[in-house]
Amino acid sequence: MKKVLTFITLLAVISACGGQGENSANEGNRVSANSKLKKTDDVTKGIGKFKDVELPPTLDQAKATAGEKIYEVKCQPCHKLTDVKLVGPGWLGVTERRKPEWILNFITNVDEMLSNDPVAMAQLEECLVRMPNQQLTDDDAFAVLEFMRKNDGVK
Ligand code: HEC
Numbered sequence: 001m002k003k004v005l006t007f008i009t010l011l012a013v014i015s016a017c018g019g020q021g022e023n024s025a026n027e028g029n030r031v032s033a034n035s036k037l038k039k040t041d042d043v044t045k046g047i048g049k050f051k052d053v054e055l056p057p058t059l060d061q062a063k064a065t066a067g068e069k070i071y072e073v074k075c076q077p078c079h080k081l082t083d084v085k086l087v088g089p090g091w092l093g094v095t096e097r098r099k100p101e102w103i104l105n106f107i108t109n110v111d112e113m114l115s116n117d118p119v120a121m122a123q124l125e126e127c128l129v130r131m132p133n134q135q136l137t138d139d140d141a142f143a144v145l146e147f148m149r150k151n152d153g154v155k
Pocket of ligand 1: 077088089098106132144
């Protein structure tokens with residue numbers, strides 16, 4: 001158990017997510033997956049129907065508030081609003097490290113993204129938990145994205 005905890009601590013230092021300590025023998029693979037994540041960061045829009053999304057520079061407050069309600073019910077159990085990992089990565093900075101298209105595709109098409117998108121797959125290798133499909137409509141997804149932007153300081 002102590003060894004597993006050491007691995008978790010180590011992983012928490014090198015990755016945004018950390019793990020459940022199930023497969024500590026595979027630690028090395030996870031590190032190389034992590035470097036793949038860095039290379040593909042910001043260049044992918046993910047897999048799904050959102051191809052080109054233009055967001056206004058200012059925040060839509062009403063949408064962000066709707067997104068916060070969805071967050072509290074469906075996302076909070078696994079995601080903090082800081083950069084601290086819970087089950088999944090903390091959301092602080094997520095709108096800077098991911099394109100809006102990637103976020104929208106990920107949260108509406110999570111199964112396919114976790115199976116085929118290199119960035120999502122690398123993250124799954126770190127987290128070891130498959131994010132469940134949260135059954136968001138497109139409107140829900142845009143609202144949650146707006147709340148993420150608010151959390152990242154968009155006014
Ligand atoms: C049961 C836990 C769980 C719930 C509930 C959950 N997630 Fe996740 N989420 C994860 C995990 C774990 C990951 C990392 C990828 C993986 O391992 O599947 C993740 C990754 C993400 C990412 C990518 C973060 C990044 O830094 O790239 C986004 C965006 C996200 N989730 C959004 C949501 C939204 C929106 C909701 C609510 C509607 C939600 N999640 C609910 C576990 C969860």
